[in-house]
Amino acid sequence: xxxxxxxxxxxxxxxxxxxxxxxxxxxxxxxxxxxxxxxxxxxxxxxxxxxxxxxxxxxxxxxxxxxxxxxxxxxxxxxxxxxxxxxxxxxxxxxxxxxxxxxxxxxxxxxxxxxxxxxxxxxxxxxxxxxxxxxxxxxxxxxxxxxxxxxxxxxxxxxxxxxxxxxxxxxxxxxxxxxxxxxxxxxxxxxxxxxxxxxxxxxxxxxxxxxxxxxxxxxxxxxxxxxxxxxxxxxxxxxxxxx
Amino acid sequence: xxxxxxxxxxxxxxxxxxxxxxxxxxxxxxxxxxxxxxxxxxxxxxxxxxxxxxxxxxxxxxxxxxxxxxxxxxxxxxxxxxxxxxxxxxxxxxxxxxxxxxxxxxxxxxxxxxxxxxxxxxxxxxxxxxxxxxxxxxxxxxxxxxxxxxxxxxxxxxxxxxxxxxxxxxxxxxxxxxxxxxxxxxxxxxxxxxxxxxxxxxxxxxxxxxxxxxxxxxxxxx
Numbered sequence: 001x002x003x004x005x006x007x008x009x010x011x012x013x014x015x016x017x018x019x020x021x022x023x024x025x026x027x028x029x030x031x032x033x034x035x036x037x038x039x040x041x042x043x044x045x046x047x048x049x050x051x052x053x054x055x056x057x058x059x060x061x062x063x064x065x066x067x068x069x070x071x072x073x074x075x076x077x078x079x080x081x082x083x084x085x086x087x088x089x090x091x092x093x094x095x096x097x098x099x100x101x102x103x104x105x106x107x108x109x110x111x112x113x114x115x116x117x118x119x120x121x122x123x124x125x126x127x128x129x130x131x132x133x134x135x136x137x138x139x140x141x142x143x144x145x146x147x148x149x150x151x152x153x154x155x156x157x158x159x160x161x162x163x164x165x166x167x168x169x170x171x172x173x174x175x176x177x178x179x180x181x182x183x184x185x186x187x188x189x190x191x192x193x194x195x196x197x198x199x200x201x202x203x204x205x206x207x208x209x210x211x212x213x214x215x216x217x218x219x220x221x222x223x224x225x226x227x228x229x230x231x232x233x234x235x236x237x238x239x240x241x242x243x
Numbered sequence: 244x245x246x247x248x249x250x251x252x253x254x255x256x257x258x259x260x261x262x263x264x265x266x267x268x269x270x271x272x273x274x275x276x277x278x279x280x281x282x283x284x285x286x287x288x289x290x291x292x293x294x295x296x297x298x299x300x301x302x303x304x305x306x307x308x309x310x311x312x313x314x315x316x317x318x319x320x321x322x323x324x325x326x327x328x329x330x331x332x333x334x335x336x337x338x339x340x341x342x343x344x345x346x347x348x349x350x351x352x353x354x355x356x357x358x359x360x361x362x363x364x365x366x367x368x369x370x371x372x373x374x375x376x377x378x379x380x381x382x383x384x385x386x387x388x389x390x391x392x393x394x395x396x397x398x399x400x401x402x403x404x405x406x407x408x409x410x411x412x413x414x415x416x417x418x419x420x421x422x423x424x425x426x427x428x429x430x431x432x433x434x435x436x437x438x439x440x441x442x443x444x445x446x447x448x449x450x451x452x453x454x455x456x457x458x459x460x461x462x463x464x465x
Binding site: 199 | 245247248249250253256271274275278279282283285286287288289290291292293294296297298301318322330334337338340341342343344345347348349403407409410411412416417419420421423424425435438439441442443445446447450451453454457
């Protein structure tokens with residue numbers, strides 16, 4: 001769970017304005033989903049992976065680990081699409097359906113590579129700040145930002161509790177695992193609420209009036225870069241239509 | 244059970260997003276109104292969201308021997324109510340897409356509908372219905388969590404079947420196919436999640452009455 005956040009915080013592209021990274025990833029994502037050309041999808045898959053590995057300096061092992069889980073789900077879905085079910089039983093789908101399934105598989109892989117380029121180079125807090133600047137309700141943005149910060153503390157509590165229960169043989173049977181997890185989750189809720197209470201008290205002492213203000217070190221985005229990115233992907237989409 | 248990034252055709256992705264928006268907007272309005280009246284509940288809501296997110300980090304054993312992550316829909320709907328769960332679930336699903344690469348941005352609407360709306364509403368409805376019918380809390384929580392989880396899984400299979408109908412047997416055949424592919428992990432997991440939710444709710448009602456009381460203004464009615 002920490003892998004993508006660690007990569008985003010240490011990426012060479014961390015300081016690149018969020019809007020520029022969003023323009024790149026979302027344009028690639030849209031073209032991957034909208035284009036009918038398999039060559040365009042394959043190009044996006046390779047280009048986004050190349051930018052993440054060689055441009056942003058994401059480590060190959062981190063990239064592969066992040067890719068592994070969605071790849072497993074996509075392959076399971078593609079296998080289901082390659083089979084056909086009828087009253088006669090299960091069989092292989094007709095060639096046209098197989099080609100369609102592989103096309104959707106490639107679209108999903110290209111889309112995942114576009115999503116990972118964004119996720120592995122942009123800390124989530126930057127994205128929430130960007131959304132708030134674009135009109136997300138400030139209360140909801142505050143909840144998301146505090147939630148993001150609390151996740152890591154809660155995760156630490158969960159992991160240390162899990163280690164302790166495992167060390168006391170709480171994971172030796174199926175029934176034991178369920179009881180241990182139940183104890184852990186029930187113990188976690190009061191701890192999380194107590195942390196929220198302490199945070200609330202601390203904020204009240206500092207004059208909290210309902211809005212949280214976070215410092216941002218975000219650089220302004222450059223319009224020509226945004227325009228160039230969108231134009232390049234629009235061009236790629238048109239090339240895919242013509243070819 | 245997330246649908247991965249880019250896996251749905253554009254029209255389906257947009258359609259599921261359009262269906263989800265009213266539920267999330269209603270929940271968001273309710274949260275904003277609560278926060279304007281009681282700003283101190285903001286931290287409680289953020290803590291609740293973090294709790295829901297971290298639930299998915301826990302691996303629970305399935306009765307078939309494999310391991311998987313709980314969806315947390317039953318527990319979340321019982322603690323926070325379905326409309327608040329719709330908003331917290333949307334934030335959690337966005338976080339899961341960007342922190343774990345589970346789900347995605349184009350499939351966010353479809354995933355929100357199955358995991359943050361259909362599952363929690365089924366779970367909450369069952370919980371209320373069963374307790375009103377006189378069932379014990381343990382029985383109500385078990386069936387709410389288990390069937391809420393199964394509802395999430397069935398809706399996801401239906402979403403995939405509508406997007407990719409079987410060339411021979413159409414949407415119905417595709418639904419059977421997707422239900423069958425994911426059943427070996429999802430059906431036993433639902434039973435495990437039901438049992439786990441009963442243990443958690445039993446312990447919380449026995450030892451954490453204050454915390455459950457504090458959730459009153461957050462959860463409201465529905």
